[in-house]
Amino acid sequence: MTADFDRNMWELLSDNLPVRAGKTALVDKGRSVTYAELAAEAGAVADWLTARGIAPGDRVIVHLRKGISEVVAMFGAWKMGAVVVNVNVRWTAVQLAYVARDCRARAVILEKGATGALVGDNTLSLDTAFLLDGRAEDLPSGADAWRALPTSADTPAAAADPSSLAMIIYTSGSTGLPKGVMLSHRNIRVGAISVAEYLELAEDDRLLSVLPYSFDAGLNQLTTMMLTGGTVVHQPLTMPAEIVRMAQDQAVTGIAGVPPLWNQIVPLLMETPTELPALRRITNTGGKIPPNILDALPIVFPNAEIFLMYGLTEAFRSTYLPPERFAAKKGSIGQAIPNAQVFVVRHGVGIAQPGEQGELVHSGPLVSMGYWEQPEITAAKIRPCPELADVIGDAPVVWSGDLVRVDEDGDLWFVSRMDEMIKTLGFRLSPTEVEDLISQSGLVTDVVAYGVEDPEIGEAVHTAVTLLPGSDEAALTSYCAKVMPHYMRPRHVHAWQGTMPRTASGKLDRPAIISAAKAAASEMAAYSTADKGS
């Protein structure tokens, strides 16, 4: 493994060719490719992009289901020096068209069935090149069929500068339109080097990829395997039983997940214990796992090390808790990953001491290039930190907006998004604290707590929950009365019908859930007022 930061994304793949050209790089359900085959297929895509007039630095959208083709398309774009914009297949046609216009995509690589996405109101500019994966007949005019591409002409790769833009990851923020986070080749490579180091990944690893490549942690699984010469096993399905089966059949050594995924997989494994003898480690990112699921992880994965991790798209990856501290510090996000500098800052005061809370900030080579064509938002989110002037001078830091607590060993604990703290009855209450207690009730599957303005108490605690069969709001209310201090008890429980919406990376879509629950509550209030009036 080379620890050289200054290699570009194409080199991340091609550095494997002299040493392991014939080794399996990627596995789909029905096929697999070696490193040499992956490079050759990517070469064919690179040649097509060049032939269609795409130049280095141009943006190429990849909108494909998880699989070998998706990886081929990304490395094809990187080979000829283009910038990859991977748009999750779960995003709607409207979102895709927005991203394509915002980044001024010159080429779009997508499944044939998804072209409906780009006609009518969502039509892209006429000079956009389309490459369609799927059946080669009945193509829209101007589009090319992937299957009809000639084999790679072994064109030399463009020598992309490692400090230049490699990828834009669009995030759907809580407010406004999606914003594109710009990652350099070096950002992504340092992310791979750092994570491979602390996870101790090696050439014989086989990672199960369920998380999307349009999400930093999902992408990082691919890049760490390219760095170490390992193998990625793709699972585009999110059925828990199919994920477990794939892990078993393919003898995977690592699974990366987000809390909603563990919330489904762990109960399944409790019900149907499954031996996964090859599994060495599982990793979580994207939020806190509910305490009851966290407790069960070592039971259902007895031979795996458990890594709890934390990352911000704007700084790629930030912290992790070493597995040997899992039992003692269940739920902590630990400390900075190698090559990252992570601090907890009390605004206007300085660095938070053990026992104190503050905003997590991140500095160093993982800090992204900011938001695509949004200099003002970039300047607000990534800027020097006066509280750290003595430590890092005026080096830019990413302000996470996350409130964390520092414990006596320097390990960090996520408290809340700073703008989600609930101020009630003179207390500052973290919604996570309410959610953790409610998760342990055994009455709900998902829970979101939030504050609602209240003239008497500042903010009232409200919750939206999906109740398990056989439980109801009254049971939950009486449970809360037993386990919670008075200021923490929800004043209102909204029983969510069906499944709560998720973001494309599988996390609960908190803003959408909260606004829908608030709307339902105010509608009910309006009805009850109307009743009184009649």
Next chain:
Amino acid sequence: MSLTENDLSSFLRDDLGVTDAVDGNTELFSSGLLDSVSMVNLIGFIEDKASVNIRPGDVTLENFDSISRIVDYVRSLG
């Protein structure tokens, strides 16, 4: 108490917003037509409509990847 192929195709069209033509053998999940959120909604619909309890371990491609497989699976629950 019973679940028919028609019930399922109406649910896919009216509640899950599937616009593609779907017949009894169309692959629902392995084709990418339905995602994980649709899956949970579909399970809820089947449990209500057929008065059955679906165990998480049963949610596999064999049992759920097409309308006819779902009908067969639900029938097997008796």
